[in-house]
Amino acid sequence: MIFSLPQDQLPQVNAKLHGGVQLTVDAYDRDDTAKLASGKLQTIDNQIDLTTGTYKLKSMFTNADNSLFPNQFVNVHLLVDTLHNLTIIPTAAIQRGPQGTYVYAASKDPASKETSAKIYPVTIAQTTGNSVGLSAGLNPGDLVVIDGQDKLQDGTKINPSQSGGSNGTGRGSSAPAPAQGAPQTGSPSKSHAGGAPR
Numbered sequence: 524m525i526f527s528l529p530q531d532q533l534p535q536v537n538a539k540l541h542g543g544v545q546l547t548v549d550a551y552d553r554d555d556t557a558k559l560a561s562g563k564l565q566t567i568d569n570q571i572d573l574t575t576g577t578y579k580l581k582s583m584f585t586n587a588d589n590s591l592f593p594n595q596f597v598n599v600h601l602l603v604d605t606l607h608n609l610t611i612i613p614t615a616a617i618q619r620g621p622q623g624t625y626v627y628a629a630s631k632d633p634a635s636k637e638t639s640a641k642i643y644p645v646t647i648a649q650t651t652g653n654s655v656g657l658s659a660g661l662n663p664g665d666l667v668v669i670d671g672q673d674k675l676q677d678g679t680k681i682n683p684s685q686s687g688g689s690n691g692t693g694r695g696s697s698a699p700a701p702a703q704g705a706p707q708t709g710s711p712s713k714s715h716a717g718g719a720p721r
Contacts, residue, residue: 524550524562524584524591526599527577535603536580537567547602548582550591555598555652559590564601609648609656616667617647617655627668627675628661629683640668642677 526548528536539546546564551557562584571578580601584591591597616626623644630641645660661667666683668675675681 524548524582524597524599525579526582527572527575527579528601530571530576530578532603533567533571533578536564536601539603540564540567548584549600549602550584550597551600553596553598559597560584560586560588606649606656609658610661610663610665611654611656612661612667613669614650614653614655615669617645618672626661627672629666629668629681638681638683640675640677640679640681 536546548562548564550559550562552559562582565581565583568579568581582599582601612626618625618627624647625642625644627640628643629638631638643660643665645657647655648658649656668681
């Protein structure tokens with residue numbers, strides 16, 4: 524299988540390949556949901572395509588079960604490195620402003636029992652698909668707002684709901700998702716410790 528990557532990722536992939544690390548390449552279906560086969564990265568092209576700013580890579584698959592066919596469209600995932608101790612949140616929670624990257628997280632007042640949206644500056648270490656790995660700013664289990672951030676300010680009272688959208692109270696709306704300490708696919712779930720694939 525021959526596939527392309529942006530030239531910005533060349534140094535990282537090249538260093539691993541020349542360091543003797545055998546990189547795994549996974550082929551997923553058109554919807555990028557079902558894994559079809561796993562193979563190994565064999566080589567990198569010796570030039571960058573100036574029109575696209577990408578370079579080509581070649582991987583080999585045994586294809587023992589004939590799940591891959593010539594000229595079949597697949598989505599390729601190349602695992603280059605695994606980052607540990609990141610907090611994983613949905614990409615939709617990330618906001619950007621003059622002071623940098625931040626998220627709105629649900630903060631409950633122990634005295635009044637009311638929940639409000641609080642701004643937390645975050646440091647993004649890795650973005651993969653619909654998930655973002657944070658190296659600082661949140662802890663696993665924190666609830667982040669993934670919908671309705673345009674209606675929020677720091678301290679706005681919210682009524683968190685898993686479905687998102689307006690809550691009809693006029694106090695702000697939010698769809699929270701728990702921050703995780705490990706990679707996720709699909710919807711967020713309970714927090715746990717681990718690494719984030721890159």
